[in-house]
Amino acid sequence: MKTVYILNGPNLNLLGRRQPEIYGHETLDDIRTACAALGETLGLTVELFQSNHEGGIVDMIHTARENAAGIIINPGAYTHTSVAILDALNTFDGPVVEVHISNVHKRESFRHHSYVSLRADGVIAGLGTEGYQAALRRLGTLLA
Ligand code: CA2
Numbered sequence: 001m002k003t004v005y006i007l008n009g010p011n012l013n014l015l016g017r018r019q020p021e022i023y024g025h026e027t028l029d030d031i032r033t034a035c036a037a038l039g040e041t042l043g044l045t046v047e048l049f050q051s052n053h054e055g056g057i058v059d060m061i062h063t064a065r066e067n068a069a070g071i072i073i074n075p076g077a078y079t080h081t082s083v084a085i086l087d088a089l090n091t092f093d094g095p096v097v098e099v100h101i102s103n104v105h106k107r108e109s110f111r112h113h114s115y116v117s118l119r120a121d122g123v124i125a126g127l128g129t130e131g132y133q134a135a136l137r138r139l140g141t142l143l144a
C-alpha cells in the first residue's frame with residue numbers, strides 16, 4: 001500500500017471548534033477518519049499531521065520524502081508567506097495537492113497568492129473539508 005501524508009498548518013487544530021461559518025463543523029480527527037476510510041477503497045494508507053510551526057511542516061515534508069508517495073497539504077496562513085515550505089515541497093518527488101477549506105479567492109487579497117501553488121499538481125479551494133477527500137481521490141488516480 002502506498003502512503004499519503006495529509007499535512008496541515010497553523011490553527012487548523014482548531015477546526016470544528018471556532019469560526020464554523022468559514023471552516024465548517026468537522027474536526028481534524030473527522031477528516032482523518034473520513035480520509036482513512038476513503039484511502040482503504042483507493043488502496044492508500046493515510047497519515048494526517050498538523051503543526052503550528054513552519055519548521056515543523058518543513059520537517060514533515062522531509063519525512064514524506066522517505067515515507068510517502070504523495071502529499072495533500074493545507075499550509076494554512078503559511079500558504080501566502082512561506083518560501084521555506086515551497087522549497088521543501090520542491091525536494092519531494094511525488095504528486096502534491098494543495099487544499100484550502102475556504103474559497104481563498106473570495107476572501108482578502110493577501111489570500112489570493114500561494115507560494116505552494118508554484119509546486120502543487122492540483123489546487124482545491126472552497127469545497128469545505130470535503131476538499132481533502134477530493135484531493136485524495138486525485139492522488140488515487142495519479143498514484144495508480
Ligand atoms: O481555507 C483554508 O483552508 C486556509 O488555508 C485556512 C487558513 C487561512 O489562513 C488560509 O488563507 C486559508 C487559516 C486556518 C485557520 O484555521 C482555523 C480553523 C478553525 C478556527 C479558526 C481557525
